[in-house]
Amino acid sequence: MIELKHVDKIYGKGDGAVHALKDVCVTIRDGKFTAILGKSGSGKSTLMNMIGGLDSPTAGEVWSDGKLLGALNKNQLAAYRNRTTGFVFQSFYLEPTFTVLDNVAMPLIIAGMKRKEREARAVELLEKLGLADKIHKRASELSGGQKQRVSIARALVHGPSVVLADEPTGNLDSQSGREVMELLKRVADEGKAVVLVTHNIADAKYAEDVIFLRDGVAEMRGPIAESENLYGE
Amino acid sequence: MKIADAFRISIHTMRHNAGRTALTALIVAIVSTLVMFLMTLGTAFSQNASNAGRTYFASTGASYFLDAYSGSDDERYRVTPEEYHAFRTIAEKYADVCGDDTVDCYNTLTLFSGDFNSFDRLDENDGWGFRPSALYGKSFSSVASDIRVREGRIWTPEDRDGDAIFFPRRLQRAVEQIGYHLEVGDEVLLLDLERDKIVKTFTVAGILEDTESFTDHYRSAISCFIGSDTLCALVENGYGTLDWISMEFRPPLGNYDYPALFDRMQAFVEEVNAAMRQETFDGSPALGALYDLIIGRSVRFQCGYVTAMQVIDILSGIVIAVFFLLALLVLLLSVGSVANSVVISIDKNKKFFGMMKAVGLDAKGIRALVCIELLLIVLAGVFAGMVLLFLLKPLAYQIISSLFGYLLGSFMTYTATVSVPLWLPAATVAFFLVLTLLFSLGSIRKIAAQDVMATLSEVT
Numbered sequence: 001m002i003e004l005k006h007v008d009k010i011y012g013k014g015d016g017a018v019h020a021l022k023d024v025c026v027t028i029r030d031g032k033f034t035a036i037l038g039k040s041g042s043g044k045s046t047l048m049n050m051i052g053g054l055d056s057p058t059a060g061e062v063w064s065d066g067k068l069l070g071a072l073n074k075n076q077l078a079a080y081r082n083r084t085t086g087f088v089f090q091s092f093y094l095e096p097t098f099t100v101l102d103n104v105a106m107p108l109i110i111a112g113m114k115r116k117e118r119e120a121r122a123v124e125l126l127e128k129l130g131l132a133d134k135i136h137k138r139a140s141e142l143s144g145g146q147k148q149r150v151s152i153a154r155a156l157v158h159g160p161s162v163v164l165a166d167e168p169t170g171n172l173d174s175q176s177g178r179e180v181m182e183l184l185k186r187v188a189d190e191g192k193a194v195v196l197v198t199h200n201i202a203d204a205k206y207a208e209d210v211i212f213l214r215d216g217v218a219e220m221r222g223p224i225a226e227s228e229n230l231y232g233e
Numbered sequence: 234m235k236i237a238d239a240f241r242i243s244i245h246t247m248r249h250n251a252g253r254t255a256l257t258a259l260i261v262a263i264v265s266t267l268v269m270f271l272m273t274l275g276t277a278f279s280q281n282a283s284n285a286g287r288t289y290f291a292s293t294g295a296s297y298f299l300d301a302y303s304g305s306d307d308e309r310y311r312v313t314p315e316e317y318h319a320f321r322t323i324a325e326k327y328a329d330v331c332g333d334d335t336v337d338c339y340n341t342l343t344l345f346s347g348d349f350n351s352f353d354r355l356d357e358n359d360g361w362g363f364r365p366s367a368l369y370g371k372s373f374s375s376v377a378s379d380i381r382v383r384e385g386r387i388w389t390p391e392d393r394d395g396d397a398i399f400f401p402r403r404l405q406r407a408v409e410q411i412g413y414h415l416e417v418g419d420e421v422l423l424l425d426l427e428r429d430k431i432v433k434t435f436t437v438a439g440i441l442e443d444t445e446s447f448t449d450h451y452r453s454a455i456s457c458f459i460g461s462d463t464l465c466a467l468v469e470n471g472y473g474t475l476d477w478i479s480m481e482f483r484p485p486l487g488n489y490d491y492p493a494l495f496d497r498m499q500a501f502v503e504e505v506n507a508a509m510r511q512e513t514f515d516g517s518p519a520l521g522a523l524y525d526l527i528i529g530r531s532v533r534f535q536c537g538y539v540t541a542m543q544v545i546d547i548l549s550g551i552v553i554a555v556f557f558l559l560a561l562l563v564l565l566l567s568v569g570s571v572a573n574s575v576v577i578s579i580d581k582n583k584k585f586f587g588m589m590k591a592v593g594l595d596a597k598g599i600r601a602l603v604c605i606e607l608l609l610i611v612l613a614g615v616f617a618g619m620v621l622l623f624l625l626k627p628l629a630y631q632i633i634s635s636l637f638g639y640l641l642g643s644f645m646t647y648t649a650t651v652s653v654p655l656w657l658p659a660a661t662v663a664f665f666l667v668l669t670l671l672f673s674l675g676s677i678r679k680i681a682a683q684d685v686m687a688t689l690s691e692v693t
Contacts, residue, residue: 054591054685074682075595081685082593093588093689097249107592109238154592 086155145176261614275556572672
């Protein structure tokens with residue numbers, strides 16, 4: 001379980017300071033699909049970065065499975081990211097010159113796992129995600145949807161307790177987007193906590209818990225009804 | 234991350250950036266060739282200077298000398314009998330690096346001087362002299378001579394403190410001219426002309442061939458030889474002075490441990506000097522104080538070879554230092570472009586590093602990736618540099634050979650050699666790495682310490 005207690009995040013100083021998060025108190029439950037929903041600039045990516053240990057709050061606390069992230073140093077945070085979290089980015093952040101296999105196995109390479117073991121794990125996952133025929137292809141040779149699936153495989157390969165997906169469908173066509181969302185739903189159904197950052201209500205409807213963000217202020221709520229439009233548009 | 238994986242990732246990155254990698258490696262190759270060439274010249278000079286010294290030593294040996302203060306006739310500057318005894322004691326301890334010693338006694342003892350009908354005519358120099366006892370009371374022209382001590386070759390232990398005297402053949406011929414044939418067994422008297430007395434009676438123990446004796450060409454004096462202890466006893470009684478002690482040493486035939494032998498020679502010189510009185514100055518006390526401050530010990534006992542090799546050592550050190558500074562200058566001038574390449578590489582790989590950080594790579598891992606890539610480029614460059622150096626080796630040989638031919642040509646036969654020290658490529662790699670890392674430290678530290686999101690946000 002990840003808990004954010006009275007988290008504030010302010011970028012910059014003085015008159016130019018931007019208050020990205022204001023007294024945010026939210027809980028990410030284990031094994032649940034949680035969406036962080038909000039318009040562009042509402043602070044949702046900032047919130048995800050706090051949860052993933054990519055960024056630190058200006059005030060407040062982030063707790064992950066009883067660990068206070070603010071008390072960890074940079075190396076401990078790197079280890080936290082390597083063991084506990086998996087990231088899926090909008091722009092994939094795959095290394096284009098590496099093979100799909102190497103990209104997926106990267107968290108395991110960093111963890112120092114033996115080559116045979118890590119490759120077996122990555123291959124198994126890629127087969128499960130329908131990418132068996134792409135294993136030895138370079139990441140640059142894949143379509144957007146395939147890249148995002150590879151990215152999801154990389155986020156899952158080391159068995160993290162939480163997968164953080166930042167606008168994973170943002171660069172995909174609607175068909176690929178749907179496939180990716182189905183995949184993330186499956187991951188949640190298999191018992192992992194999935195945190196989806198999105199501005200897309202349709203994507204957020206996959207989630208069991210929703211954190212709605214408006215101008216840095218968070219509101220926790222249950223699933224979004226099929227016909228509901230939170231933006232009121 | 235395992236080190237093998239770090240290497241694999243770095244090699245992959247290098248292959249992906251083949252053009253930039255090759256260009257950087259080419260710069261490293263050219264610079265390392267120049268650096269290693271300069272250092273090869275410097276070390277070859279040093280090595281050949283040392284080898285030439287050894288060759289000279291092997292063929293001619295070395296000579297030691299304990300001098301009275303040069304240019305001074307002042308009694309207080311002479312070698313004292315105590316100093317000579319100390320020298321002898323130390324020489325016995327260092328017998329393995331000692332030859333026969335010769336003690337010279339200039340301007341003091343004169344054979345057959347002046348008018349010997351009476352003692353009333355003083356010798357020009359000190360007023361005492363030798364003459365065969367058979368000629369005592371007869372008149373003849375003076376024949377000047379020096380007395381010297383020559384140890385270890387023809388003397389028995391008894392001779393050192395005995396009454397034996399050895400005459401050189403030429404002195405025998407000189408005596409012939411005044412009508413006396415000097416032979417082994419004849420008595421020779423040491424006369425104190427000033428005090429009208431016979432100081433000591435010697436027995437002619439042998440006639441030395443001309444090649445075995447000495448002639449002081451400056452005074453045209455011919456030497457004869459008495460035992461060292463005898464001479465010292467004479468000196469202690471006020472007859473004559475010890476002016477010069479010298480010793481020729483030849484290295485043993487066959488193989489010998491040169492460094493150990495040289496160390497012993499050096500130690501011998503130092504120990505003898507420690508037992509000698511320190512040189513003093515007649516003149517300015519300030520100059521004397523300065524001398525004490527800088528030198529602070531006797532330097533009267535010297536071995537020409539040891540001194541020369543010490544000077545060669547200093548010169549070699551200077552030459553190597555000059556070549557090292559030149560090599561360092563070349564490195565410093567060029568390392569900027571290599572460091573620039575590292576900075577560009579870091580910049581180009583920012584997205585990759587950001588991704589690696591996001592999936593858990595820590596600062597140490599980032600630094601390792603950058604350093605390994607640099608190490609591989611430098612290794613490739615220096616390896617290529619070694620190939621180029623191998624091609625340039627004949628040129629280095631030509632330079633060193635010509636230099637030593639010019640320096641030693643008329644003096645001795647010496648064949649120069651040039652070899653590349655084994656440590657040189659490793660040292661070049663180390664210097665390249667350290668300097669490049671120093672030059673690009675800012676960028677490496679920044680990328681390693683930067684937050685993940687900050688790194689990723691800088692990617693365009």
